[in-house]
Each structure stands twice: as C-alpha cells, then as structure tokens.
Amino acid sequence: MKQEKEIKKFVKDRYGGIVSKGDSCCPSCACSADLVEQAKSMGYSEREIRDVPEEAIMGLGCGNPTALADLKEGEIVLDLGSGGGLDVFLAANRVGKKGRVIGVDMTPEMIERARENALKGNYKNVEFRLGEIENLPVESDSVDVIISNCVINLSADKLATYREALRVLKPNGRLLVSDLVTEGELPEDIRQSFAAWAECVAGALQKQEYLDTIKEAGFRDVAVVTERPFNEPGMDSRLKGKIISIQVKACK
Numbered sequence: 001m002k003q004e005k006e007i008k009k010f011v012k013d014r015y016g017g018i019v020s021k022g023d024s025c026c027p028s029c030a031c032s033a034d035l036v037e038q039a040k041s042m043g044y045s046e047r048e049i050r051d052v053p054e055e056a057i058m059g060l061g062c063g064n065p066t067a068l069a070d071l072k073e074g075e076i077v078l079d080l081g082s083g084g085g086l087d088v089f090l091a092a093n094r095v096g097k098k099g100r101v102i103g104v105d106m107t108p109e110m111i112e113r114a115r116e117n118a119l120k121g122n123y124k125n126v127e128f129r130l131g132e133i134e135n136l137p138v139e140s141d142s143v144d145v146i147i148s149n150c151v152i153n154l155s156a157d158k159l160a161t162y163r164e165a166l167r168v169l170k171p172n173g174r175l176l177v178s179d180l181v182t183e184g185e186l187p188e189d190i191r192q193s194f195a196a197w198a199e200c201v202a203g204a205l206q207k208q209e210y211l212d213t214i215k216e217a218g219f220r221d222v223a224v225v226t227e228r229p230f231n232e233p234g235m236d237s238r239l240k241g242k243i244i245s246i247q248v249k250a251c252k
Contacts, residue, residue, distance in 0.1 A: 052121065053120045056121075069174075076101075081105055081151025091147065095125065104133065111128050134155060143168055146177070153181075174251050179245075180244065187236075223250070
C-alpha cells in the first residue's frame with residue numbers, strides 16, 4: 001500500500017485542483033447541467049438542488065446522507081469531508097436557526113469555496129474548519145449527528161477516522177455515511193494507483209471489513225440502510241460489479 005502521507009498529498013492536490021482548475025471528479029460531467037443530473041442520480045431531489053448555492057454542486061459523492069439522517073431542528077451536525085458544502089447546506093436547512101452544522105475538509109481550496117458559498121447563500125448556522133478526518137478539529141462529545149459523503153474511503157486509516165467520529169459525538173449520537181465499498185478483490189495495479197485512490201476506488205474496503213471497522217471503533221447498531229452498484233462512465237471494466245455505494249448508520 002502507498003504510504004499514508006503520499007496518498008493524502010495526492011488526494012489533497014487532486015481535490016484542490018477540482019476547485020482551482022475547474023477539474024471534475026466526474027469525467028463525463030462537462031457542465032453544471034451534467035453535475036445536477038449526477039446529483040439527482042445520487043439521491044438529491046430537485047428541491048434540494050434548488051435550495052443550495054449552485055457552486056456547491058461539484059459532481060462529488062456517492063449518495064445523499066442528509067436524506068436518511070433524520071435531522072431535527074436544533075441539532076449540531078458534523079460533515080466529514082465537506083467539500084464545497086452541499087451536504088452542510090442541506091443539513092443547515094433541516095436543523096434550522098437553532099441548529100448548527102460544521103464542515104471539516106483538509107483541502108484549503110475546498111474550505112474557501114464552501115465559505116464563499118455560505119456567504120452567497122446567507123447561511124448563518126454553518127462553519128467550515130480546515131482539518132483532517134483522522135484528527136478532527138472538534139471538541140469531544142459535542143455533536144449530535146455525523147454525516148459524510150464518499151470521503152472516508154479516501155482515508156488510509158479508516159479506523160482512526162471512525163474513532164475520531166466516536167470521540168466527537170455526544171452519548172447516543174448517531175452517524176449516517178454514504179461511502180464506497182467492494183465485493184471481491186480489486187486488481188493490484190488499481191490498489192497501487194494514486195489516481196484510483198483520489199477517485200474513491202483504491203482505498204475502498206471490502207463491505208464486511210468496512211462494517212467491522214466501524215464496530216471496532218466502538219459504534220453500536222451498525223447497519224446498511226441502502227446499497228446499490230456504483231458504475232461510472234469510463235470506469236475500468238475490471239471494476240464493474242465490484243464497487244458498491246452503501247449508506248451506513250450507527251450509534252454511539
């Protein structure tokens with residue numbers, strides 16, 4: 001396996017480029033209309049897309065964790081790997097003025113984009129913090145709900161990530177994440193590819209190993225809420241049928 005620091009640097013550079021150079025995580029998405037259609041395919045509704053700043057829709061993610069997180073007014077929510085802020089803004093609309101949503105991302109360019117989007121959307125109940133999901137800049141026992149959208153697979157230390165998630169959750173707090181997992185072994189050249197890491201493939205764990213990691217971190221009631229095959233245009237033919245998008249819930 002690639003060294004963790006090398007993986008992290010490549011992923012950070014790749015996602016910084018998505019913002020600064022206009023690169024896309026979705027090779028088939030050439031314009032905003034394509035990104036909107038991709039968002040719909042991941043489970044976002046027309047209304048949800050309409051209610052957030054357009055620049056927050058970046059063709060990233062593999063699900064819609066806010067749709068199944070059962071967010072309540074006044075709750076404090078943390079988004080791991082918040083990107084341009086799409087899920088943060090959707091969560092903010094659900095928790096209302098009395099609630100608060102924190103987005104954490106390790107890419108400075110993403111944090112800058114998200115903060116600009118928050119100003120454009122006049123969101124008063126959100127904040128974005130620069131930091132790594134394996135070492136969260138968040139106080140212990142301070143949030144009600146954690147969400148994440150196709151980000152934890154990018155971490156080379158998923159157990160550390162889930163232990164941090166457990167640390168910052170309040171007692172009985174809950175977690176709802178969308179992520180990619182595998183069924184069957186991936187080719188070794190893909191496992192060793194920096195590009196495949198940044199595309200959320202090389203770092204994906206086998207489904208049961210992923211669930212076991214969440215349990216090992218200390219979470220209870222770990223369960224898959226939904227799952228579906230994940231097939232992107234241009235995907236290596238050897239991966240078809242082996243990559244699965246799942247949404248997982250768990251409690252502290």
